[in-house]
Amino acid sequence: MVRLIAAVVRKDLTLTLLRGNGLVQALLLGLLLFFVFSLSQGVGERASPQSAATVFWLSSTFCQVLIFSQIYALEEITNARFGLLLVPAPIQAVWLGKAIAGFCLLLLAQLVFLPAAIVFLGQTVSGALLPALLALLLVDTGMCALGSLIGALAQGQGTRESLMSIVFFPLLVPLLLAGIGVCSQTLGTESPDDADIWLRLACAFDAVFFGAGLLLFGFLYSGDD
Amino acid sequence: MLKNPVLACILLVAGCFAFACCQWLVYVYAPLEATMGIAQKIFYIHLPLAWWALVSFFVVFLGSICYLLKRSPGFDRLCAAAAELGVLLSGLALVTGALWARKSWGIWWTWDPRLTTTLIMWFVYSGYLVLHGLEMPRQRKTVVCAVLGVVAFLDVPLVFISARIWRSVHPAVFAAGGGGLEPEMKLTVIACVFAFGVFWAGLLLLRMAQLELCARVQALRQGE
Amino acid sequence: MLELENIAKLYGDKVILRNIRCSFFAGSISLLLGKNGAGKSTLLRIMAGLSRPSAGEARYTDSAARSRGIGYLGHATFLYSGLTALENLRFWSDAWGSNRCDDDLLSVLERVGIMPYAHELAGVFSRGMAQRLNLARVLMLNPVMLLLDEPFTGLDEVSRTVLHKEVRAARARGACVVLISHDAVVDAPLADRILLLADRGLAFDGAPSAYAARACMEDAPWCA
Numbered sequence: 001m002v003r004l005i006a007a008v009v010r011k012d013l014t015l016t017l018l019r020g021n022g023l024v025q026a027l028l029l030g031l032l033l034f035f036v037f038s039l040s041q042g043v044g045e046r047a048s049p050q051s052a053a054t055v056f057w058l059s060s061t062f063c064q065v066l067i068f069s070q071i072y073a074l075e076e077i078t079n080a081r082f083g084l085l086l087v088p089a090p091i092q093a094v095w096l097g098k099a100i101a102g103f104c105l106l107l108l109a110q111l112v113f114l115p116a117a118i119v120f121l122g123q124t125v126s127g128a129l130l131p132a133l134l135a136l137l138l139v140d141t142g143m144c145a146l147g148s149l150i151g152a153l154a155q156g157q158g159t160r161e162s163l164m165s166i167v168f169f170p171l172l173v174p175l176l177l178a179g180i181g182v183c184s185q186t187l188g189t190e191s192p193d194d195a196d197i198w199l200r201l202a203c204a205f206d207a208v209f210f211g212a213g214l215l216l217f218g219f220l221y222s223g224d225d
Numbered sequence: 226m227l228k229n230p231v232l233a234c235i236l237l238v239a240g241c242f243a244f245a246c247c248q249w250l251v252y253v254y255a256p257l258e259a260t261m262g263i264a265q266k267i268f269y270i271h272l273p274l275a276w277w278a279l280v281s282f283f284v285v286f287l288g289s290i291c292y293l294l295k296r297s298p299g300f301d302r303l304c305a306a307a308a309e310l311g312v313l314l315s316g317l318a319l320v321t322g323a324l325w326a327r328k329s330w331g332i333w334w335t336w337d338p339r340l341t342t343t344l345i346m347w348f349v350y351s352g353y354l355v356l357h358g359l360e361m362p363r364q365r366k367t368v369v370c371a372v373l374g375v376v377a378f379l380d381v382p383l384v385f386i387s388a389r390i391w392r393s394v395h396p397a398v399f400a401a402g403g404g405g406l407e408p409e410m411k412l413t414v415i416a417c418v419f420a421f422g423v424f425w426a427g428l429l430l431l432r433m434a435q436l437e438l439c440a441r442v443q444a445l446r447q448g449e
Numbered sequence: 450m451l452e453l454e455n456i457a458k459l460y461g462d463k464v465i466l467r468n469i470r471c472s473f474f475a476g477s478i479s480l481l482l483g484k485n486g487a488g489k490s491t492l493l494r495i496m497a498g499l500s501r502p503s504a505g506e507a508r509y510t511d512s513a514a515r516s517r518g519i520g521y522l523g524h525a526t527f528l529y530s531g532l533t534a535l536e537n538l539r540f541w542s543d544a545w546g547s548n549r550c551d552d553d554l555l556s557v558l559e560r561v562g563i564m565p566y567a568h569e570l571a572g573v574f575s576r577g578m579a580q581r582l583n584l585a586r587v588l589m590l591n592p593v594m595l596l597l598d599e600p601f602t603g604l605d606e607v608s609r610t611v612l613h614k615e616v617r618a619a620r621a622r623g624a625c626v627v628l629i630s631h632d633a634v635v636d637a638p639l640a641d642r643i644l645l646l647a648d649r650g651l652a653f654d655g656a657p658s659a660y661a662a663r664a665c666m667e668d669a670p671w672c673a
Contacts, residue, residue, distance in 0.1 A: 007543035019531035079525035082499050087544050088518040153369050157361065166355060167373060170348035171380050174387035197390055208379050216372045219293055223499030444462050
């Protein structure tokens with residue numbers, strides 16, 4: 001199972017980063033969002049930390065939809081899905097492998113989005129960094145666990161991206177709130193609460209959707225058309 | 226199978242009648258609320274709507290699990306009917322909730338955890354219905370919908386909790402509605418919820434019977 | 450190795466297969482014949498576990514088949530166009546959990562005659578070359594169950610000979626091979642057993658010699 005996971009991760013990253021047009025589309029969309037949102041501020045104004053955090057997570061979510069739609073589409077062209085189904089290992093390995101690959105790609109994209117938030121939306125990092133980093137990892141984990149499931153769900157559909165968005169966005173609300181809550185604190189919002197409670201919520205989300213992914217993926221990723 | 230529409234019709238008529246009787250309770254029996262006046266009567270329709278919307282979503286959840294385990298198309302129809310009903314009822318609950326909020330708190334919308342949860346659920350299950358209406362192989366579609374039905378309901382408590390935390394971060398000036406209800410009001414609300422439940426069950430069964438008929442017609446047409 | 454028990458398959462209300470009952474054994478080559486649309490590919494997919502039978506069961510009596518995987522070569526090539534031939538093989542061998550070094554993989558490519566193109570992207574391969582690479586993918590895994598769905602499509606005479614040789618080698622190794630072919634004349638000498646699908650069921654199951662005799666009696670075109 002571990003071998004299958006590793007093979008899927010390596011293959012997806014190779015195909016996305018080295019052979020395809022990679023993250024370009026997802027990155028451009030995210031950056032455009034930052035730029036367009038910066039129009040909402042008057043000249044010389046600076047966006048509130050919460051707005052900046054919101055745009056950051058919005059970009060990440062769009063990016064995520066594109067990433068998972070892309071890496072699940074890899075199996076569609078020559079029906080390699082059936083090949084993966086025949087591998088004598090639990091099929092959940094494919095879910096996990098794709099989730100990990102998506103996680104790496106998302107982190108890469110966010111490396112670009114962070115400076116964009118600082119440049120376009122005039123932010124400064126003034127709060128504690130550790131909770132923000134933790135929140136980033138936890139939220140990304142949940143997004144990928146769910147994204148990998150939704151990617152399999154939308155697979156084979158002509159309107160993949162829009163379908164994924166309408167299903168993915170509302171489900172992701174708790175996680176987005178957590179991400180925005182913690183990140184806006186780091187960017188300087190005064191808040192009576194600790195980041196703790198949000199981190200705990202993110203953990204709960206991760207746990208629930210990891211379980212759901214493991215249990216439900218087998219139904220989605222099957223041979224029957 | 227023929228029993229279904231008959232039972233559905235009986236339930237529908239009974240539900241309508243019971244709910245009509247409840248109007249007497251609402252407007253005559255229950256006392257007028259001191260601060261909100263007549264607008265408070267919205268509450269008696271809002272609560273049953275919200276309640277049965279949530280029950281519909283729970284039915285989708287249970288039906289989806291059963292479908293995944295048993296693969297019987299009946300469960301898929303149950304889920305589809307319940308999801309349609311849930312979206313309709315939660316939509317109406319949102320409208321009545323907004324009216325209530327306007328009258329009670331002076332604004333149309335607030336980060337009330339219950340209101341927010343209802344809205345998010347409305348979004349999720351609307352997506353579910355979009356998925357259900359898509360052109361794809363039937364087998365695949367029912368499995369995909371069933372998985373979404375399970376995942377969507379798992380999200381409910383998380384959405385509720387997160388909305389509650391969010392509210393504490395952005396302190397709302399408004400206290401959550403409800404609170405101490407007078408006994409007459411309580412009785413009226415319970416009667417309304419119950420009467421609406423009968424109506425709901427009738428609607429669900431009727432819709433299921435319709436969907437079953439639809440499937441048969443399609444099968445016959447394909448057989449030609 | 451594999452037992453089919455009363456397999457039936459329906460698409461909607463259309464019966465594709467019904468009452469298929471037979472067993473497949475290790476160290477044998479079975480040739481599956483039938484007209485277009487007779488359900489050969491469907492049956493093979495059911496045997497591979499890629500399709501769920503509407504009724505009945507495909508049961509592997511040999512646990513090795515499940516633990517070592519099933520080699521399946523269908524119309525789709527399962528190749529990633531963005532990976533080179535060698536990378537494709539490496540991915541599938543890694544996914545299968547079989548530890549193979551590059552030299553091993555190259556020798557497999559040599560066997561099917563596309564060694565010179567090992568470092569070219571599979572996306573630029575012609576149909577025949579992709580089919581050979583696909584063949585290499587299946588062969589390198591040394592599966593105990595080998596299901597081939599019209600493997601000769603797009604192959605020239607040389608490749609066909611290679612494939613015949615490899616299929617015989619697989620049988621010698623103790624594998625169970627099931628082969629779908631359109632060309633009974635060319636491929637019948639390869640088989641130990643012939644199965645004919647007609648009228649949604651199994652119309653013939655026996656040795657090639659018996660099949661030839663029967664076919665002659667019925668004045669079938671392949672006896673000419």
